[in-house]
Every structure is written in C-alpha cells, then in structure tokens.
Amino acid sequence: MSNRITLKQIAKELNLSVSTVSKSLRNSREISTDTKNLVQAFAKFYNYKPNSIALNLRNRKSKTIGVIIPEITHYFFSNVIAGIDSEANKKGYRVVVSLSNESFDTEVVNIETLANGSVDGFILSVAKETLLNKDYHHFKETINQGMPIVMFDRITNEVACDKVIIDDKEGAKKAVNKLLNTGCKKIALVTTEDYVTVGSLRTKGYIEALEESNIAYDPNLVIKIQDQGLNKDEEITLLGQSIVKLLHQHRDIDAFFAVNELSAITVMKVVLDLGYKVPEDISIIAFTDGVLSKYSIPALTTVSQHAFEMGVASAKLLIDKIEEITNSEFHITQTMDATLIERQTTK
Amino acid sequence: MSNRITLKQIAKELNLSVSTVSKSLRNSREISTDTKNLVQAFAKFYNYKPNSIALNLRNRKSKTIGVIIPEITHYFFSNVIAGIDSEANKKGYRVVVSLSNESFDTEVVNIETLANGSVDGFILSVAKETLLNKDYHHFKETINQGMPIVMFDRITNEVACDKVIIDDKEGAKKAVNKLLNTGCKKIALVTTEDYVTVGSLRTKGYIEALEESNIAYDPNLVIKIQDQGLNKDEEITLLGQSIVKLLHQHRDIDAFFAVNELSAITVMKVVLDLGYKVPEDISIIAFTDGVLSKYSIPALTTVSQHAFEMGVASAKLLIDKIEEITNSEFHITQTMDATLIERQTTK
C-alpha cells in the first residue's frame, strides 16, 4: 500500500509527458533549464524515488545477490555475510539471505525461488545433506540458465563455478606442527565424517603433518563427530562421551586438534573436568575464528578461517561474473591462507 | 544474462498468443484441454518459471521483508533473523538483510534504498547512533509512505509502529532476585549508557529489585560500558580495568549482573584471574542467550531473550500489516517474557 509518487503522477500534476519528467530528473540536456528546475523541485518536494522493481524489470537485473547458507547462528557464516554485505553495498548490490538449515530440499526450494529474476547470482555454502546425497542438479541448472554461482567453504568439485576456500590442509598442518613444535607427542583428532569436504581436508592435513614428522598415523586417536539425526545438544553430549572414552584408553594423549569450534570447546570442557591442566597437560587447537575461542577461559589457540575476507572475496568474484568483467566460461578457485592465532591453549 | 524462457518465447514457438499461454499455465477453464496439455508440457520441458520481478511490478508488491540490524555477527541478531526467515518462508516471503553497523547514516541509506519497492515492509532494531541522535525521521517518512515497520529489541517510543520487546525490567528483576535468593548481598551492575533503551530498562529492573528487598541502590556499584569511538577489543579492555578497580574498592561484592553477554564473560575472566571462585565467591548472571554463555566454563546463568521467537513474532506482525489483516492505524507492542536459565555461575 505504498503511496510513493511516480513519474506518471508528476507528469500529470505538471502537465508534462512522462518522458519529459524522466529526462528532467536524469538531467538530460534535451530539456530546458526551466522545466528541469520545475520538475526537480517538484520531485524533491514529493520525495520522488524511482521504483526499483520497475528498473529491475527494465534492465533485466536485480542488483541483488542471493546468499544461501546452512545456518546463520554460527559466527563463521554470519561473519561471511558481513563481508558479502560490505562488498556488495560498495558496488550497489543488495543481499538476500536464505537458510538451508543443512537440508537438501530447502536448499533446492530456496535456490529455485530466488532464481526467478529476484537475484543476479548466488553465493552459497553447500548443505550437509546435499554433500551426502551428492545431488547437485539444482546448482548445475541454475548455472545453465546463465546465473553465476560462487561457492565458499563447503564446496563440491562436481559443479563448475568460482569457489573461495581456505587452505584447509595447510591450516591443519600448521596447527599440528605447532603442537609438535611445543613438545606434544600424541595428538588426537576430532573431525567430521568424510563427506564434509572441509573436514576431510583438515584430516588429511593432520595425517600429512604427522607423517612429515615421522609419526605414525593412528586411526584410534581419531573421533568422528556423529550428527545424523541428532540435535546439537545430543551431538555434543555424544562427543563428550567419546572424548572421555578416548582419554581413558590413551592416557598419554597430550594434545587435541579439532576441526571446528564447538568440538574444541567440548574437548576443553571434558579435559578440564577430568582434572587436566590446559595447556600444561593437554594442548588444544581448533579450526575456527568464532567468539567462543576468543572469549573462552583459557582462550583457544585457533586456525583462523578469515570469514569476513571470504565473504568479501566471494562477493567480488560474483559481481565480476555478473557484470561480465570476467569470462563466464573460466572458473577460478581462490584459496585463502589459514593463519594460526596463538592464544592460551598451546604452550 | 539469464536465459530463462518467457511466456512470449513459448507463445512464439507454439504459434499461440501470450495470453493463451499464460492462461494455459494457470489452468484456466477457458482453454481447451489439448492446448493446455501442449503448453504445460512445453513449459515443463523448458523449465519455465514466471519472472518474479515482472509479477512484483504488476502486483505492486515484492513479497520481501527488509531486515535492518546493527550487526549480524552477534548471536542474538542472527538468531532473530533465523526466526524471521522461518516465519517469512512459511508465508511465502523472502528476507533481505542489511546492516547498519550501529551507524545512523548507514541506517538511513539502507532504509531508503530498500524502500523503493524492493521491500513490502521492515523489521529492524535501531542503531546505537540513531538512539543517541534521537533522529527518527527516516522511520517516520517510511511509515508515512505507507510502508509498515516493526521494531524489535532496540526500539524508540517516538515512532508509532508495531514493536516486539522482551520484558527487560522484569527479566532484570528475575536475575537480581535469583542472586538475592541465593544469598548474595552486594550485587554490582554492568550496564550500557542510558540511551540504549534495553540497557536502561534492565538497569531499572536492577534498582527496583534491590529496593523491593530493602537494599539501598548504590551508584558506586554500577559500571557503564564505554564504547564511544572504541573498537570491541578496546571496549573490553577498558571494561576489564573498570571491573578490577571496582572489585578493589568494594571487596565484599559477591555478585555481578551484566546486561549483555560479552560484559558478563569479561566479568568472569577478571574475577577468575583475580582468584575468586565462581559461583562460590562471586555469582554472575547475564542478559543474553548467546553461545558464549552456554559453552563458557563454567556455563553462565542467563536471562534468555528468546531471540528466535522475537524474530517469528516480528515477522508475524509485519506480514499481518502488509496484508492488511490488522488495522494499520493501530499499533501493538508485544512483550515477551524473559526467562531465567540457571547454569553454573549461580548457587
């Protein structure tokens, strides 16, 4: 029920044609100064603003970026959004956010409802269920229809599009090497199931770092987080139990490397409860740059994911594609360095 | 550069008129079954989807909700968005998010660029700078132009619109009473400057609870968080120093009530560093339902803000106004109960 004034209304009031009004407002040289002044004053007075929907239709673009992420109440993702928002606004784009909640169906619906012209392109991180299903037809179709997609963090190589990731394997190696360099001998790993790309890459980094130091990789020191059909609280409880069990079986564990924040915090809680000192008895490093790590007591040493910068980079790539600054046939994968942030859970 | 098929193209291919195609796809009884089948099959094959921008223009609505919040990397706000998103999707609306970063100018720009038809209404939480300036003309103008606004959490009574808040005063009283009931005698307060509505209401609750228990309110026990011109880290460092100083001057403080999460975590860090035991020596309660509280060690007792539910409630109110289910002259303020979540920082 917006009662915003339109060109037509101005034209009528002023006894001019719509095009004269339009030209006047765009300061066309075709129009006499008198008319322009009149129209501009009138428009200003009535607070005229061009209707962006009409412009979108006319220009066949929306100047809007669709962002689809698994969940928003997660520091990493909300920080990526902040980065996207910042870069998008600079370039005159808006950001519409929709959440897949890790569900394949929701992801499909969201991408389809936004792909009808509402959006000029997508930035997204793939839902777990999609990764598990390995069904990427919705992405492929969207791309076939001429809509660019940029994937970040949770990506799949089965879809040809621009991607922004951090160097998960190298980041994991940095973490493990830090632990080794501070004297840790027996490092346990808390990771996800393999279908989560980032999880498996970090696991690889863990294994490689050990091997490069001539330490045999021991699968018994690895906990895989179970999350199928569980809510977050149950997931954490279960994880806690696994950690207790592991520490019971391997009393000489002196470090944990966790691929995400919450599992690291869970490790810390269990370890402190059991009476260990952190980092004197057990060191902990997590892959994350969330708030929990920063403000936990003791503060967690982490491998930073540079979420904000990933958002900025993704937005840049997407906008370049939208505006056809870069060739749409050619896809690049941008890898950001993962950096170690030393805090209090390592020696 | 989307190459999605349009009605016109289908019509041309099938040697029909655009209107026949349109009617066929909408299953009009006017069209012969044969034609309908043909058109529908063709459309399905080419994956026809109506262009939503054209529909928006025609229907003069966007089926989109604009959300403007101060920052997104904040569990409370991202959780509100999750609630809005959930309710909006149920009713067929999309959500566009933009961030004010606590800046007045950014808030004004964002609301103006979205009010040009991109959005059917707004859900927002007022930026600190705006609250400080007390300049609400952008909200008022938007409302005057027939665009409904729903404010949540950080609101102002100077703008006539629907509002969703939690019962800040009562929540604060619950917190303080909990502390009193568990034997605390000298309760310090960490709060914001008064211009932040929620902060001042929580302060009021603190004072009232004390008075109702016949305890004199002592302004010396109050720390006001300084954040003018500081970044978050500086703000926290400064706060930490104030807490140390306060504890030094008043050695018999046995509890802290903080109006937000980060300040409570800061309190806890300082208190633990100084060798106090929590909650044996000092109890802590914060106003929040963020992750820090849940996963801190010890876990923080909090007054929950029910962020997700606030999002849902705001979206319901806004959509009712947009669809003119509720009278647009009549504004309601919905107050949600604040509930105490007892964890480990209280006895």
Added chain:
DNA sequence: TTGTACGCGTTATCAG
C-alpha cells in the same frame, strides 16, 4: 525543447 511509442514479463478484461 517536448512528446510518442515501445519494451521489460506478467495477468486481467474484453472482444472475437
């Protein structure tokens, strides 16, 4: 200097 006509994609109305 101003106005007319057209197109962006859709649907409702009315004519055939």
Added chain:
DNA sequence: CTGATAACGCGTACAA
C-alpha cells in the same frame, strides 16, 4: 476457446 489490449513504472530511440 483464443487473442488483442492495457496496465504495473521506467528509460530511451525516434518523431515532431
């Protein structure tokens, strides 16, 4: 049963 026309709001090539 099918099609032409108008309208949503805007900008622009072209005509006057």
